[in-house]
Amino acid sequence: MKTRSHKSRLIFIIYFFYLPLSHVYATFTLMEMQGKVILAVGAHPDDLEFFVGGTIAKYSALGAKVYYLILTDGSKGSEDHLLDKDELVQIRQDEQRKAAEILGVMDMFFFAEIDGELENTLLLRKKIVEIIRTVKPDTVVTFDPSYLYDVARGMVNHPDHRTTGQATIDAVFPFSRNKRTFPELLEQGQDVHSVTELLLVNLNQYNFVEDITPYLDQKIKALGSHISQKDDSEDVIRLVKNLCLKEKKKSSECFVKITLAP
Ligand SMILES: [Zn+2]
Numbered sequence: 001m002k003t004r005s006h007k008s009r010l011i012f013i014i015y016f017f018y019l020p021l022s023h024v025y026a027t028f029t030l031m032e033m034q035g036k037v038i039l040a041v042g043a044h045p046d047d048l049e050f051f052v053g054g055t056i057a058k059y060s061a062l063g064a065k066v067y068y069l070i071l072t073d074g075s076k077g078s079e080d081h082l083l084d085k086d087e088l089v090q091i092r093q094d095e096q097r098k099a100a101e102i103l104g105v106m107d108m109f110f111f112a113e114i115d116g117e118l119e120n121t122l123l124l125r126k127k128i129v130e131i132i133r134t135v136k137p138d139t140v141v142t143f144d145p146s147y148l149y150d151v152a153r154g155m156v157n158h159p160d161h162r163t164t165g166q167a168t169i170d171a172v173f174p175f176s177r178n179k180r181t182f183p184e185l186l187e188q189g190q191d192v193h194s195v196t197e198l199l200l201v202n203l204n205q206y207n208f209v210e211d212i213t214p215y216l217d218q219k220i221k222a223l224g225s226h227i228s229q230k231d232d233s234e235d236v237i238r239l240v241k242n243l244c245l246k247e248k249k250k251s252s253e254c255f256v257k258i259t260l261a262p
Pocket residue numbers: 043044047158161
């Protein structure tokens with residue numbers, strides 16, 4: 001049996017003792033994911049493929065039931081101002097369905113709010129609560145509303161992304177678990193539901209990383225379904241291969257993970 005060299009022993013020590021202090025790599029097993037229900041909420045068709053597509057593919061493959069909710073109609077997602085709006089909306093929903101199918105998503109919902117005009121209203125929160133009480137997710141995946149800008153990438157996060165995160169978090173807590181909020185839903189047979197975990201997309205500050213290396217091809221294939229967005233361009237693929245800049249060796253997706261108290 002070979003003994004470890006001094007150098008490799010040092011690497012071993014750094015890997016196992018330093019890494020958990022910086023953030024947590026996911027270690028879900030088949031048993032843990034089997035039958036788990038996940039609701040992923042995005043602002044536009046293609047958001048979820050770009051930011052969390054590998055995680056969705058991974059969780060689906062491990063036996064989770066994944067649902068999508070897309071809040072806007074994607075009607076600003078073209079520079080062709082002559083293209084008919086309804087036609088663009090239909091194209092983007094069709095692309096979204098194809099992409100979700102590639103990732104193993106069970107079912108999806110479209111709210112078709114106007115792209116670029118999303119506001120965190122009482123009505124929007126109520127509609128999200130209705131989906132949460134229908135699907136009864138263990139985990140909700142969405143944007144971190146505090147992810148405002150990204151200096152390293154020279155990017156400002158889209159306002160619809162931030163509003164999606166805020167409205168969804170509000171719907172998760174406290175509204176979907178509170179009997180006195182939207183009592184008419186109770187009367188319609190929609191009982192309260194408590195989500196137990198939030199995974200919030202934030203590429204800068206995160207405490208949870210999914211290694212998606214085995215699912216990267218699936219993610220890129222799903223992105224390729226968004227033909228109108230050219231999401232399989234070299235620039236996009238380069239970005240998604242290195243989404244979490246602090247993770248040098250693995251293709252990964254990164255989140256703020258919050259386990260909610262009962
Ligand atoms: Zn978007």
